Amino acid sequence: MISQAVEDYLKAIYHIQTSGRRPSTNAIAERLSVAPASVTNMLKQLASMKMVVHTPYQGAELTELGAKIALEVIRHHRLLELYLTEHLGFSWDQVHDEAERLEHVISEEMENRIDEALGRPLVDPHGDPIPNRDLVVEEELLTPLSELLPGQRGVIARVSDRDPAMLRYLNDLRLVPSASIIVTDKAPFNGPISIEVGNERHTIGVELATHIRLSAVKDAEKVPSSENPVRPNDAVG
Amino acid sequence: MISQAVEDYLKAIYHIQTSGRRPSTNAIAERLSVAPASVTNMLKQLASMKMVVHTPYQGAELTELGAKIALEVIRHHRLLELYLTEHLGFSWDQVHDEAERLEHVISEEMENRIDEALGRPLVDPHGDPIPNRDLVVEEELLTPLSELLPGQRGVIARVSDRDPAMLRYLNDLRLVPSASIIVTDKAPFNGPISIEVGNERHTIGVELATHIRLSAVKDAEKVPSSENPVRPNDAVG
DNA sequence: ACTAATATTTAGTCTTATCTAAAATGAGGG
DNA sequence: CCCTCATTTTAGATAAGACTAAATATTAGT
Numbered sequence: 001m002i003s004q005a006v007e008d009y010l011k012a013i014y015h016i017q018t019s020g021r022r023p024s025t026n027a028i029a030e031r032l033s034v035a036p037a038s039v040t041n042m043l044k045q046l047a048s049m050k051m052v053v054h055t056p057y058q059g060a061e062l063t064e065l066g067a068k069i070a071l072e073v074i075r076h077h078r079l080l081e082l083y084l085t086e087h088l089g090f091s092w093d094q095v096h097d098e099a100e101r102l103e104h105v106i107s108e109e110m111e112n113r114i115d116e117a118l119g120r121p122l123v124d125p126h127g128d129p130i131p132n133r134d135l136v137v138e139e140e141l142l143t144p145l146s147e148l149l150p151g152q153r154g155v156i157a158r159v160s161d162r163d164p165a166m167l168r169y170l171n172d173l174r175l176v177p178s179a180s181i182i183v184t185d186k187a188p189f190n191g192p193i194s195i196e197v198g199n200e201r202h203t204i205g206v207e208l209a210t211h212i213r214l215s216a217v218k219d220a221e222k223v224p225s226s227e228n229p230v231r232p233n234d235a236v237g
Numbered sequence: 238m239i240s241q242a243v244e245d246y247l248k249a250i251y252h253i254q255t256s257g258r259r260p261s262t263n264a265i266a267e268r269l270s271v272a273p274a275s276v277t278n279m280l281k282q283l284a285s286m287k288m289v290v291h292t293p294y295q296g297a298e299l300t301e302l303g304a305k306i307a308l309e310v311i312r313h314h315r316l317l318e319l320y321l322t323e324h325l326g327f328s329w330d331q332v333h334d335e336a337e338r339l340e341h342v343i344s345e346e347m348e349n350r351i352d353e354a355l356g357r358p359l360v361d362p363h364g365d366p367i368p369n370r371d372l373v374v375e376e377e378l379l380t381p382l383s384e385l386l387p388g389q390r391g392v393i394a395r396v397s398d399r400d401p402a403m404l405r406y407l408n409d410l411r412l413v414p415s416a417s418i419i420v421t422d423k424a425p426f427n428g429p430i431s432i433e434v435g436n437e438r439h440t441i442g443v444e445l446a447t448h449i450r451l452s453a454v455k456d457a458e459k460v461p462s463s464e465n466p467v468r469p470n471d472a473v474g
Numbered sequence: 475a476c477t478a479a480t481a482t483t484t485a486g487t488c489t490t491a492t493c494t495a496a497a498a499t500g501a502g503g504g
Numbered sequence: 505c506c507c508t509c510a511t512t513t514t515a516g517a518t519a520a521g522a523c524t525a526a527a528t529a530t531t532a533g534t
Contacts (some may be wrong), residue, residue: 005521025482038522040483045520057482057529087324088350098344105338113325242491262512275492278511282490294499294512 004104007073008032010051013062018139024059035176071135076103076111078124078131079162083114092125093167095100127158127177127213142213145181146206153182154214162234166211171236173202175212182220193233241341244310245269246279247288250299251307255376261296308372313340313348315361315368318398320351322362329362330404363404364395364414364450381452382418382430383443390419391451404447410439412449419457 012031016023025043029036047054051066062070080099084090084160106114115121115133122131131137142157156179159170170176174197184201185194194203246437249268253260262280266273284291288303299307317336327335343351352358352370360366361380368374372374379394396407407413411434421438431440 003520006454026480034521036482037484037524040523084347088347088354089352090346094346098347099343102339105342106333107330109327110321110325110335117325202523240490263510271491272493273512274494274514276492 002069005042006046006049006051007069007104008113009039009046010066010070011061011073011077011127013060014067014074014131017062022059023061030058059078068135071131071137073103073138075131075135075139076106078128079118079121080112080115080132080164081124081126082118082121086118092161092171093164095125095165096161123177124159124161125177128161140152140215142215143217144210145183145195145212145214146209148183148186148192148214148217150183150186150191151220152217154217155216155219156212158213160211163211166208169208170212173204174198174200175204181214239306243283243286243288244281244306244341246276246283247299247303247307248314250297251304251311254299259296260298260369265297279308305372305436306369306456308374309329310340311374312368312372313343315365316348316351316358317343317354317365318361319355319358319367323355327396327407328405330401332362333398333401360414362396362414363398364393372461376411377452379452380454381447382420382432382449382451385423385430385451385454387420387423387431388457389454390417390457391454393449394452395450397448400448402447406445409439409440409448412439412441418451 009028013023016027016031016100019124021027025036025039028043029039029062032039043052043060043234046052046066050063051069052060052062054060070221077099080102081092081095084095084098085092088147112133120132123132130136130137141159143154143198145154145156148154156175156177158177159175161167179197180197181197183193183195185203187193190206192203192205193209246265246269249265250260253264253268258264261274262276265280266276269276278295279310280289280291283297287300289297289305291297314336317339318329320329321332321335322329322347343473349370357369358367366374366376377394380391382391382393385391393412393414395414396404396412412418413461416434418432418434420430420432422440424430427443429440429442430446431438431473
């Protein structure tokens with residue numbers, strides 16, 4: 001039997017890996033709000049169960065088995081998030097915590113019935129892709145809004161789902177998946193970013209902007225206002 | 238924070254109490270499939286948390302607090318069972334195990350949304366009454382089918398929800414809540430019971446009959462036929 | 475290359491919930 | 505009334521997963 005703790009650690013490592021960072025002891029500890037010593041402890045267990053490769057002092061890496069388990073739980077999480085919004089009327093800021101608990105206990109049967117009820121969906125309410133039944137998932141290359149330069153445009157693809165207050169704020173601003181935005185200004189020294197979305201303009205901080213990731217980033221044809229020189233998109237990654 | 242173990246113990250005590258038995262250490266241990274010593278241990282904790290009154294060597298009794306917590310979990314369980322059958326297409330033999338895990342993790346928010354989606358229902362698929370939002374529940378006086386005498390009739394009100402194979406069998410025989418039945422024969426020495434339900438006749442064992450509880454029990458006007466000694470029949474599994 | 479700062483691991487403790495084996499209690503039959 | 509036997513409790517061990525404090529390894533700055 002795979003404990004909930006094991007599932008949580010594997011999921012955390014997966015998320016750190018796919019966000020391009022190194023799954024260090026500290027990074028895992030911070031994400032799970034546990035002490036680093038607890039992480040070391042668990043990494044040894046995970047390694048003995050062949051779920052991660054643990055190189056002491058160098059962090060961990062998921063094995064195929066570990067990734068499979070992580071993806072199974074992530075599939076549960078994202079299907080649940082979508083189900084709760086679509087079929088039980090939850091708002092998008094409420095579903096993360098609920099899914100966080102449910103994801104560990106639903107059966108394959110229930111996973112499949114939810115999947116069917118939703119028409120085998122591909123993304124959850126925050127734009128996160130849902131692994132399919134074979135646990136294959138396409139993690140697209142996305143650009144954080146914080147990396148866009150004035151004059152660039154893009155389409156919001158994913159937003160972080162973990163902070164309800166942030167999600168409510170983003171919703172107020174209509175900064176939701178599939179919304180098109182243009183960066184009109186960006187203050188120096190990691191200053192706030194001005195954007196246009198719909199017919200509105202907003203200015204948001206860099207911290208928030210890192211939690212918004214975009215697809216289809218390119219230079220706008222006509223830059224509405226901003227004579228700052230726009231270099232041919234470097235940051236697209 | 239109330240642990241899942243605590244919830245399980247309180248629920249077990251509640252079920253034993255409402256089935257008219259004494260919540261002895263052994264009875265609780267058997268229901269939860271744990272060693273009696275584990276129960277003694279937990280009863281001390283529950284007592285210190287004012288959830289039960291524990292008289293050593295005499296078993297336990299729920300306090301108002303303990304009953305409240307038990308009913309909260311039971312409400313979750315029964316709402317979930319009904320939701321899974323009504324909205325996700327589960328059959329009635331599949332829902333107990335699923336609900337058993339989900340009941341511990343759903344929020345009040347989710348409880349309420351499920352309750353609404355179902356139209357604030359009063360009973361679950363097995364006929365068990367669902368405590369309302371104030372955790373008030375009417376536990377009716379019901380007669381086990383095993384206690385009926387030949388010539389008596391009644392309406393199935395509740396069946397035990399814990400054994401999927403039994404539920405599938407009962408469903409095959411259409412021995413489901415709201416079905417009217419007549420006892421046509423009962424073999425001596427706790428022998429099998431012959432019944433009529435719909436247009437069919439079946440003979441079932443006493444053990445099974447104790448898991449079927451009836452309301453509106455009374456003598457039938459005319460007992461259709463009953464001189465033929467009914468043998469313990471080809472019990473289809 | 476050496477030292478200071480940071481990251482990680484080790485060692486030892488705690489809590490929860492389980493177990494087994496042994497001791498104690500209580501209830502029923504003679 | 506007492507003795508036997510089933511029930512219950514006590515005592516002590518174990519496992520998972522967390523913690524703190526101390527030791528050790530790595531990395532960065534000069």
